[in-house]
Amino acid sequence: MASPTLPKRSIWTWGLEADEPSDAQRAEYAKRLSEKLGVSLACPPIPRARDLKLRAPRIAPPDSIAAFCFTDNHERAAHSYGADKERAVFGEFPNPPDVVAYPANDSELEACLDWCSNGGYATIPYGGGSSVVEGVTPPEGYDGIVTIDMSRFDRVLEIDDVSRAARIQAGVFGPALEDQLRPSGFTLRHFPQSFTGSTLGGWIATRSGGHYATNHTHIDDFVESVRMLTPAGWWESRRLPGSGAGPSPDRLAIGSEGILGIITESWVRIQKRPVFRATAGVLLPSWEAGYEATRQIAQAKLWPANLRLLDPELTRDGAGLDGTRALLIIGFESAETPQEWPMRMAIQIARGAGGEVDNAEIEISDGTGTPTGRSGAAGAWRNSFINIGGGLTDGLGMVSGTFETAITWDRWPDFDDEVREATMRALTEVCGGGTLNCRFTHVYPDGPAPYYTFAGLYRAGCTAQQMADVKKAASDAIMKAGGTITHHHAVGRQHRPWYDQQRPEPFAMALRAAKRAVDPNGVLNPGVLIDA
Amino acid sequence: MASPTLPKRSIWTWGLEADEPSDAQRAEYAKRLSEKLGVSLACPPIPRARDLKLRAPRIAPPDSIAAFCFTDNHERAAHSYGADKERAVFGEFPNPPDVVAYPANDSELEACLDWCSNGGYATIPYGGGSSVVEGVTPPEGYDGIVTIDMSRFDRVLEIDDVSRAARIQAGVFGPALEDQLRPSGFTLRHFPQSFTGSTLGGWIATRSGGHYATNHTHIDDFVESVRMLTPAGWWESRRLPGSGAGPSPDRLAIGSEGILGIITESWVRIQKRPVFRATAGVLLPSWEAGYEATRQIAQAKLWPANLRLLDPELTRDGAGLDGTRALLIIGFESAETPQEWPMRMAIQIARGAGGEVDNAEIEISDGTGTPTGRSGAAGAWRNSFINIGGGLTDGLGMVSGTFETAITWDRWPDFDDEVREATMRALTEVCGGGTLNCRFTHVYPDGPAPYYTFAGLYRAGCTAQQMADVKKAASDAIMKAGGTITHHHAVGRQHRPWYDQQRPEPFAMALRAAKRAVDPNGVLNPGVLIDA
Secondary structure: OOOOOOOEEEOOOEEHHHHOOOOOHHHHHHHHHHHHHHOOOOOOOOHHHOOOOOOOOOOOOOHHHHOOOOOOOHHHHOOOOOOOOOOHOOOOOOOOOOEEEOOOOEEEEEHHHHHHHHHOOEEEEHHHHOOOOOOOOOOOOOOOEEEEEEEOOEEEEEEEEEOEEEEEOOOEEEEHHHHHHHHHOOEEOOOOOOOHHHHHHHHHHHOOOOOOOOOOHHHHHHHEEEEEEHHHHHEEEEOOOOOOOOOHHHHHOOOOOOOEEEEEEEEEOOOOOOOOEEEEEEEEEOOOHHHHHHHHHOOOOOOOOOEEEEEEEHHHHOOOOOOOOOEEEEEEEEEOOOOOHHHHHHHHHHEEEEEOOEEEOOEEEEEOOOOOOOHHHHHHHHHHHEEEEEEOHHHHHHHEEEEEEOOOOHHHHHHHHHHHHHHHHHHHHHHHOOOEEEEEEEEEEEEEEEEEEEEEEEOOOHHHHHHHHHHHHHHHHHOOOOOOOOOOOOOOOOOHHHHHHOHHHHHHHHHHHHHHHHHHOEOOOOOOOOOO | OOOOOOOEEOHHHHHOOOHHHOOHHHHHHHHHHHHHHOOOOOOOOOOHHHHHHOOOOOOOOOOOOOEEEOOOHHHHHHHOOOOOOOOHHHHHOOOOEEEEEOOOOHHHHHHHHHHHHHHHEEEEEEOOOOOOOOOOOOOOOOOOOOEOOOOOOEEEEEEOOOOOOOOOOOEOHHHHHHHHHHHHHHHHOOOOOOOOOOEEEHHHHOOOOOOOOOOOOEEHHHEEEEEEEOOOEEEEOOOOOOOOOOHHHHHHOOOOOOOOEEEEEEEOOOEEEOOEEEEEEEEEOOOOHHHHHHHHHOOOOOOEEEEEEEEHHHHHHHHHOOOOOOOEEEOOOOOOOOOOHHHHHHHHHHHHHHOOOOOHHEEEOOOOOOOOOHHHHHHHHHHHHHHHOOOOOOOOOEEEEEEEOOHHHHHHHHEEEHHHHHHHHHHHHOOOEEEEEEEEEEEEEOOOEEEEEEEOOOOOOOHHHHHHHHHHHHHHHHHHOOOOOOOOOOOOOOOOOHHHOOOOOOHHHHHHHHHHHOOOOEOOOOOOOOOO
């Protein structure tokens, strides 16, 4: 059967086929970058679905579900990876799913999952396909692989404007979700960096980290109830603002990365669109002064929406500063109350910790709805942050990437030193050198969630293996120094070795047993989080 | 072996033996109450441990653990119940534990749990013994019962004043925990109503609801990591301010009510003792106006520490008002920033919703550390709330009790009507009438956590069965109207029938399997939450 009438996903880069750069744009970018780096970079030719010689599908869906199952090259290639398409750009699709299913309602999903479970096929729940940790990559060793794409579950079904909550289908992408809430004056206000290419179900399955830098920010905190189909039946919790009845069923579903069931919908807490805003960018004389100021503000429990700290490397490269100072971006927002007071309190604390900011540069937009934070150093950073050029660097063989974690304040300075040292050593070994910077994406009273970005000096012949070598060195250092292997990127298959060191062994036993109970044939996303 | 050298628990009422009322005090109280009610109430004689004819211990601990195991009448009677001692006052102890163990360290606990698991004895983890839901009552049908009292695990082991977190042993009682934090200027500030008679481990095992009325209040939010002994080994999570690595191991331990393991210690988030405070009591013309004002303040995300709404019945009986108006107590507190501004915002919202409060009665104590909320209507309520007379009503045959739940705002008014109607109908059938009042103990942006207190008119011959009949009617109504069977009292054995309706069936399958994996002989608190 032909592909469904949904926007086509790109098979080789992040996002939709319609947003892919052209061959000319890629060649131009490679030329400019070659000149900048003093090397000669060549783009690989973009793979086209029609030219791929994929392994023939090994299984065929029964008539009862065939109408929404697809086996064409494009669908199978597009679902061979998440955003982790390092091999796709070279046309490498060694283990594509045999069938891609697009159920549109509960009964279609039930029929599809029944077929998969009875057949013992590896079954991959697929949301936005923004995984960077091989969370949706089919596993080896199965005679049949079915990817279930949830993007037809794309509606906001119900809005409760008294409790400020909405019942929303899991397959809706971020922008479509916000579009459907906007006419009622509400917003979920959960903006992970993958926002445009990820779904509510994916956020819940991976414990996504959203917009807020402090207080409620993980999707965990926004979930009021979860509806999830397991091979053993529907797992559906009550809508409750709070409960103390046993361990939270939702908290076991949240972060389960598709191994326990397929999330179909959720009641989530929404909020009125903010109209009161305040933003300021505070300069700190050093990285150390920056994180000390950040800690003090976080512990004052003013709960700023934004409390993002950029290290001196990042303020130089991303915000045009001189490379000695850290930048702390502080933002408050509310639909109900003016935000000047909490901003004054935060600024007072920041200045007490050595921060510098002109009063004229503290932007207060109370009651007008006007966005703040679009000028000055904060604005420069914002522009560099949102202008990520999709598709242009794919296949050029650059060693670059990101990793993120969380750690308590008492261990943070040593942790940062050890992680930087290990990562730079690996970059030197692998690439002859490189750059590394850090920012805090989220901050808790008891510690930050640092986010590191690395890039190797270009050296001919850089490979996915070299990337993996650097990432391994960083991950080993994170584990050794006591952090978490992921604060919001999830575990998938890529983080498994470190996740296995991190989680308590009896918890792994409990999770394995729980999976066997609800997925007796072990078909759901096998190899993710635990071995089946 | 004789009892341990710890303060002796009362065998028949809440708290310690040293705090029991005397026979004379009980007789005097019964006389006064008899006159007030126009009936003749007689106290049963207080049971004395030495007089009890308990079933002989059916098992004996091996020499290796005998030094901390006790089989005397007092220990076995005192561990036959939690705070739910309705039968104890009549000297009824039909199913006492055979052995009460007081391990003092990890190796003693390991040896004890090994013995229990290998022997297949029902093993009851015991903290403060404040359960009101038969959470620590030994189950029927076992040939051996061992209660493990954790009160020797009573130390704050480590304070991290940079991250504001502390490593604390699970068996420490509330007051002793605060005493150990105080010299460092910190507080956990988790004050459930059971505070004096409950422990950190019990709070974690039961998802206790603490001091704060909004934002972080459940112990769930204060837990940074958990260390728990299961029959399959140690379950110990990393100390992390946040993590997205799979489903949270801590969130499966939290609320597990002793069925997965015995919590021995936890890193918890602590805070500086507040010095900035603001309190006000706002009068609302009706219950409806009261909860509307409460909702608006909760949704403005000012995060007051106190946002407690009392219904007109309660303001009449507990705060001396005229019985038509609701009272909303609003409190803010901080160690870092003055609290006048958020209080002004909250008052503005409350007044906009019809609330009345004189400016002179808004107490602001900024920077001095002086407590607020000790005068006016808020103060009157506070005094009636903390002066609960332990032991005086036991055995008098009064039908009275409490139940609590949570529900979203959209369903709240109907929910309240249905629960009140069902409870009053049951009180009429059982006692010929009675009283019922409600307050919000905690408030979320998406709904309140209402707490109901009922009392029957006195009728000769009231029994535990009549209490259970009223509680059953209330619980049925809560379930039918969509609430949770408990917001912070836990499930235990008493709430099981409703909990079984509430939790998703696949989650119950997962939890059963998880328990079998870590407790293969099914010894830990069998019958609580799930059948073994």
